[in-house]
Amino acid sequence: MTRMKCFIEAWYCENARKLPWRDTLDPYKIWVSEIILQQTRVEQGIPFYYNFITKFPTVQSLAAAEEDEVLKVWQGLGYYSRARNMMKAARVIMETYEGNFPKNIDELKRLPGIGNYTAAAVGSFAFNARMPAIDGNVRRVAARFYGLHDSIGTPKSDSQIEEKLFKQMEACEPSLFNQAMIEIGAMICKPQNPKCDECPLQNSCIAKLHDLQRILPLKKERKAPKTVFLDYIFLECEGITWIEKRPENSTWKGLYEFPNIQQSQETQRKNPFHDWFLKPDETEIKEPLQLKHQLSHQTIFATLWQFSCKEANIVEEKKEGKLKVKLSELQEFPVHKLMYRFITELI
Template identity: 45%
Template sequence: METHFFADTLINWYQRHKRALPWRDTRNPYYIWLSEVILQQTRVAQGLPYYQKFVAAYPVIQDMAAAPEDEILRLWQGLGYYSRARNMHHTAQQIVEQYGGTFPDNYQELLKLKGVGSYTAAAIASFAFKEKVAVLDGNVFRVLARTHGLSDDIAAPASRKIFQELADSLIPADEPDTFNQAIMEFGAIQCTPVMPDCLFCPLQQSCFAFTHGLVQELPVKSKAKAARPRFFHYFVLAYNGTYYMRKRAAGDIWQGLYDFYLYESNSKNLDADQALQELKEAGLEIDETQVILPLKDYKHVLSHQKITARFYTIKLKSRLKEQIAQEARVAPYTAEELEALPKPVLISSYLKDAKILVNL
């Protein structure tokens, strides 16, 4: 496929079909960076409200750098991959402390920022500073694989170099920003994963996949490993209008978020007697008549884990002794304080259902 034809066709298509999005109307690298970090987690429709919340809360990067981590995580809640939110916070502080609050203006320097990989660096460099460097995300992989007939496994690290070299050879020097936006938008709304609109595609006659009947076969992507099952048994410890929560530590999922006292087992079948015994062995005084057993299971699927959770609501006889609370790494919070804490979606889903908490 002729290089100028490919780029010109995509850019012309983009000018007619692009969606109106706030981060496309700015060359502010902070807003561009923020949008790219969010859009790595979710689709545009779901990501737009998060982008607007962050811009409203932190109009300039100095505001984000000065914010407490819990506040950042609370605004991020629901997007998943919370390490990206922590990296984002760290990057904001890095830019303020090391770069005087001004984003680096080139691809190589942007790569030095924590949590900024090749894709994000290319997006900022091209959109904000018009540097000639091609972006490579899932949409771009798909468009290039189909139009140019690349059968390399896009999940294999070695394939990235092949696709990157092709993308870099196609990007025009005078409009790198528009080309990058165009090819990603083309993949998002025209050359979609399952049902691409080949009938009205401007690249139809020169597209390798279309002319060879390989649209559904390209791109090639090896399957991910099956998710590992985990079984969480949460004890919602309540006393006099307060609820004991713990901040999750490093080394596992949801670092820095808050959940309840947790017992993890090898099975979801943990009977009530066993559950209470676990608490008594931890030194908790339990009134067995004040235990509300789980009404249903809550399921949450992560990229490599499939969690099944049950919640046991327990009214304590008295406030936890300080030593026991410290050993269990829990602290009491009012319902209002609990609402403001950053929490996994799984915990928020339970709280929405658990109207009984109000009366404990």
């Protein structure tokens, strides 16, 4: 069997980037960093990590926080379910484990928002638990190193990679082994143009030996994102406006945004909000703002309709369920990225 000797540990110790969460064995800080990095690049994640740790320095402080407070700190990172799950997990850790992170991988996996990768990363980095941490980068390294021709990211491929890496870890410190694999995936074995000449695995790598780097890893086809058309309303009434909270079971749940209507097809720039006003003639309509916003599962074409009028001119029932806020306080609410883009354009 191809062996990936533990010289990757030595390579890691010499070549690893200095990152703030690598100086600690505190499972809370390691966990925070891992959750941030799930959908975020390292350079972008570092300021968020410092900010989060400063605001919520312990699992106790996170467990005691209000949801709006946590979402506000998370703003800009996207995928807000990560922040919500962290709050839930922090509360479970307080209630079930007296504030101490469980050391066992299976118990870690039972915490909200912690899957196989995060459990293995936290368990190995903080407690040296022996379990391969397999993220997208590590999948790519393993597929190339072992010359695997199954599509990556499937349960079958993951268990094949886990089995191989688990054996490979026998002679290694689990913490260093996992960190080395993650670092190789992030810095050396890049999707395009892997730096094989700098790679500590080059002498045994099947892809390198057989020139398969451009073919491996194989990937399953992804579904095309759905197209969505949204019309938002921004009312400017003597220094105030209205926003609303996204409902449960929706994308961006719990975050704030301007009231809106989802259209089944493009509205062709017809004002869909004329029935909001008692006297439409006394309402100033400004040029609508149009933005395209990409999510992993949706391509959103959003139009922000801007109106200026007196509050008395707004139909009362249209304001029901909405929150009246001062324009100067708009930035204090946790908002999703599209809403943030609107606010940035407006203020």
